[in-house]
Amino acid sequence: MSAKSGPNLLVGIAFNAYDPLTANKVDRPSEESVEQTAKEVLTAVTELGYAAFIIPLQKSFMNFCQRLKTLNADVLINLCEAFLGRPQLEANVAAALELLGVPFTGNDSRTLALCLDKYKTKAVLKSFGLPTPPAVLAESPDQKINLPFPLIVKPNNEDASLGIHPESVVRDEDGLRRQLGHIQDVFGEPALVEAYIEGREFNVAVRDAEKTEALPVSEIEFEGMPENQPNICSYAAKWHPDDVLFQSTPPRCPASIDDGLRTLLQEIAVKAFSACECRDYARVDYRVDKKGRPFILEVNPNPDISLNAGYARALGAAGVEYKNFWKQMIDKALLRGEKR
Ligand SMILES: Nc1ncnc2c1ncn2[C@@H]1O[C@H](COP(=O)(O)OP(=O)(O)O)[C@@H](O)[C@H]1O
Ligand SMILES: [Mg+2]
Structure with a gap:
């Protein structure tokens, strides 16, 4: 346990703010959602009794650094998924925090960079004997x-x-x-x-707190999908609540699956987490074909961690309170900072 905790701790919550001038309009719902997440995390961290504030990352990285310096937080919750609307710069933000020596929650720059390259991630997974589609x-x-x-x-x-x-x-x-x-x-x-793997879609949230463990498995159910549409989680299915594709892809956690498949998905998720050298948290997305064979689509080291998304739902299904999850993540980041 860190020496710094309790009311004296100052927590910064960094997120990439949507900026209509730099971002592509098509991405607006996914980009804007990060601000909502930051507010939810602020509430959770405040409930823990910590002083906390939000730091938006906008188009000037220098301004962001300036705010970091002025506010001088003990630890940062890093929710940044992009810079200038570009997810390809997500890892650079984490890399800058590493150079600045600010302890932060979530994955490091190397893992963020690896996992944003789906093809390279698949190569790493394959080299660990983990299944991913050809x-x-x-x-x-x-x-x-x-x-x-x-x-x-x-x-x-x-x-x-x-x-x-x-x-x-x-x-x-x-x-x-x-x-x-x-x-x-x-x-x-x-x-x-x-x-294209025809079949069911699952995802497994992994938490690395006292130990690395897979949370209850979630399924995206496609039962209501119009017949002429493929069963996939498209952009509209994820981000446009009024769209029929969104309404026909409800998540269910815990998934209704047999013990064998559940255990297999959870075991593979923990191995994928370690193969990609993840830390703190990540989510592994799968398809399972008609023969029951799982295939990893990707490892998400910076998954949507808002209250109404899959990761928080899995925490809830495991009986872990959202705020207590953040306490664990903050403590881990502080410990890393001390070791540094
Ligand atoms: N090989 C595949 N077979 C079947 N469906 C897929 C496959 N790859 C992607 N999909 C569908 O597309 C969605 C998004 O793909 P994914 O690789 O997870 O990218 P993203 O990083 O955008 O989430 C998946 O949730 C799934 O529904
Ligand atoms: Mg995905």
Whole structure:
């Protein structure tokens, strides 16, 4: 336990603020949600009896540093998922905090950078013997892809279902070329072309407190999905509450699954957490095919941690109070700071 705790502790809560001038309008709901998370975390931390304040990261990184310096928090809760609307700079924010010597909660810059590259993450998972769908990284829209249909085409370096739409699932060469061109035009980055796993979707939140443990498994249920739509968590399904795709993808935690599959998903999640050298918290996303074989889609080292999202739901299902989770994370960050 750290020497600094209780009412004397000053906690900063950093988040990337939505800025209409720098961000892409399409991303607005996912970008804006981080501010709401910051407010919820502020309430939780205040309930713990700590003095806390929010530090928005806006377009001037120097101003952000200046505020950090002036407020001089003992520890920072780092909710920053992007800079200038770009998730690719998420790791740079953590890296700057590391250089400044500010103890902060959540994953370090190396893990954040790794996991934002879906293809490299898959390579790491494979090297640890963990299952992930067969995939090819397409550097250009006309690259030959030696994988059988159906496939899903995703931007390789994004998160929050950015660039994921029903059309992302392709069943023939025309669809594949159309989507590769689309990723090139909209994101200007390589596309991950992956075997489309027909089946159920689960995610497992992992918490690294007294020990690294998997929380109860969640399922995204697709039962109400219109018949002409693929069963996926597209951007609209995640971020547009009025959309039929959102309404047809309700989460359920704990998932209704047999003990064998639950244990398997939880064991793999803990191994994936350690393979990606995660710390504090992360969420592992899966598809399970019709034969019951799990495939990891990705490891999220900076998952949506708001009260109405999957991670907090899993904490609730495990009987862990949101504020107590944050107390554990704060204590861990302080300990790391002391060791430094
Ligand atoms: N290989 C796949 N097979 C089936 N569905 C997939 C596959 N890859 C992605 N999806 C669907 O797309 C969603 C978003 O993909 P994911 O790789 O998790 O990216 P993000 O970082 O945007 O969450 C998943 O939740 C899932 O519904
Ligand atoms: Mg995901």
